[in-house]
Amino acid sequence: MFKDLRYAVRTLVRTPAFTLTAVFTLALGLGANTAMFSVVNAVLLRPLPVADPDRLVLVFSDHPANGMTNLDRARPGD
Numbered sequence: 001m002f003k004d005l006r007y008a009v010r011t012l013v014r015t016p017a018f019t020l021t022a023v024f025t026l027a028l029g030l031g032a033n034t035a036m037f038s039v040v041n042a043v044l045l046r047p048l049p050v051a052d053p054d055r056l057v058l059v060f061s062d063h064p065a066n067g068m069t070n071l072d073r074a075r076p077g078d
Contacts, residue, residue, distance in 0.1 A: 012019045050056065 012022075047053065048056070
C-alpha cells in the first residue's frame with residue numbers, strides 16, 4: 001500500500017495541471033455540500049425557537065382593487 005501511495009504522489013507531482021484541477025473540484029464539491037447542509041439544517045432540521053411552534057399563525061390579506069396589502073400576525077388568545 002505504501003508503494004501505491006508513493007506512486008500516486010509521484011504521478012500527481014508530475015502533472016500539476018491535473019492535480020490543481022482535482023484539488024479545485026474537490027474543494028468546490030466540499031464547499032457546496034457544506035453550504036447545502038447548513039441551509040437544510042437551519043431551515044428543516046433545527047426546531048423553531050418558540051414555545052408552541054404548532055400554534056404559529058400568519059394572516060395575510062391582499063386588496064388588489066385599492067393596491068393595499070395587510071399583514072397581521074395573530075396572537076394566541078385573540
